[in-house]
């Protein structure tokens with residue numbers, strides 16, 4: 001074997017570098033929770049500057065990978081910082097950093113049993129456990145896939161398979177399928193429907209109320225209108241936590257509607273379905289067990305690295321109808337329902353054994369850690385909302401139901417531009433990370449409280465920081 005390959009596979013080198021990397025990561029984790037003034041959440045650089053840096057880096061001769069890893073960390077947004085309150089990316093539980101290393105080492109294929117003997121088995125155990133937690137009966141089952149977007153697409157394919165045989169027959173002339181979905185649903189639903197060939201006509205967006213929940217009182221009207229236009233409605237989709245505002249739709253009402261018209265009921269619970277772990281917040285997902293399919297991201301509120309998504313089916317056998325296909329080189333029995341051959345149900349062939357991360361959390365910390373996380377973060381959302389309401393400089397966009405809170409700084413003039421500028425200054429400074437969203441055509445600041453170590457004090461400082469930025473903008477205009 002060539003010298004380079006020999007060296008590259010050296011177990012001793014790996015041991016030495018591995019110890020050093022663990023030191024580096026442990027130091028990062030230890031420092032992430034401190035209140036040091038110098039702590040940056042994000043070392044903001046313009047894309048062109050970033051590109052130039054890495055283009056030059058790429059030309060350098062091979063060096064110690066530890067120096068490279070440190071450099072990558074220093075130049076990346078750091079989601080474990082207490083002042084990271086931006087998108088719904090979780091500060092991964094440290095134990096999952098270790099299980100990820102094991103996952104990368106074993107590099108299981110998962111599509112066929114022998115390439116994922118443990119992984120396929122853990123997927124069955126974990127998804128059926130989650131299904132029970134959501135309130136489904138013994139018939140429910142599922143599998144793990146790479147992300148909520150792929151999970152939602154797969155669920156909609158199942159809905160289509162239940163309604164029509166387009167998988168084999170293709171679309172017939174003039175056939176127009178459609179789905180009913182909240183106008184606040186994540187864009188991946190729209191994308192999934194377009195991938196399935198539904199086009200703009202097939203995505204029927206139902207307006208939301210003042211809490212950004214789907215207006216269930218309009219469902220019948222929108223459905224009848226679609227029917228009168230010759231559309232075949234195949235599914236209605238509910239959100240258990242919308243992305244922008246964390247709003248929970250009235251799942252019972254949607255379930256009643258879907259039963260009345262015998263439509264597939266899918267729930268995008270990527271963010272908010274884990275409320276099932278908390279007796280205090282479980283009421284938010286009342287009716288979830290009436291859905292035909294549910295997506296739950298382990299990598300959001302369940303603290304695992306991205307991507308890891310559970311796709312649960314009320315009737316486990318529905319999952320085998322999605323991708324009916326022959327793959328002789330993988331499975332000898334093409335038409336049987338074999339939970340242990342992962343590729344039969346999943347879009348993916350080679351697939352990461354990401355289930356190991358959530359399984360490891362259950363085994364080492366127990367289910368309690370999920371209850372605590374939900375209750376801490378959802379509670380913090382309520383606290384932050386109260387702080388905003390108590391501060392006359394700010395306006396709360398709505399009463400939050402979970403850990404996603406939208407608000408804006410109030411002043412004379414164009415509030416959208418002002419808040420966009422504030423957000424830009426906060427980002428560039430790097431001490432906090434907040435994001436923005438558009439609600440009713442206006443720009444708002446948005447926080448997702450994902451780190452249970454973020455304190456009220458941090459949030460007070462965030463509001464102060466925003467006020468300072470606003471003052472500097474107003475002063476620069478004078």
Ligand SMILES: Cc1ncc(COP(=O)(O)O)c(C=O)c1O
Pocket residue numbers: 088146147148149150186188241242243268269270271297307309
């Ligand atoms: C409600 C909801 N659904 C789906 C998605 C997409 O999930 P993923 O990023 O895992 O593909 C998101 C992502 O933020 C989301 O918030």
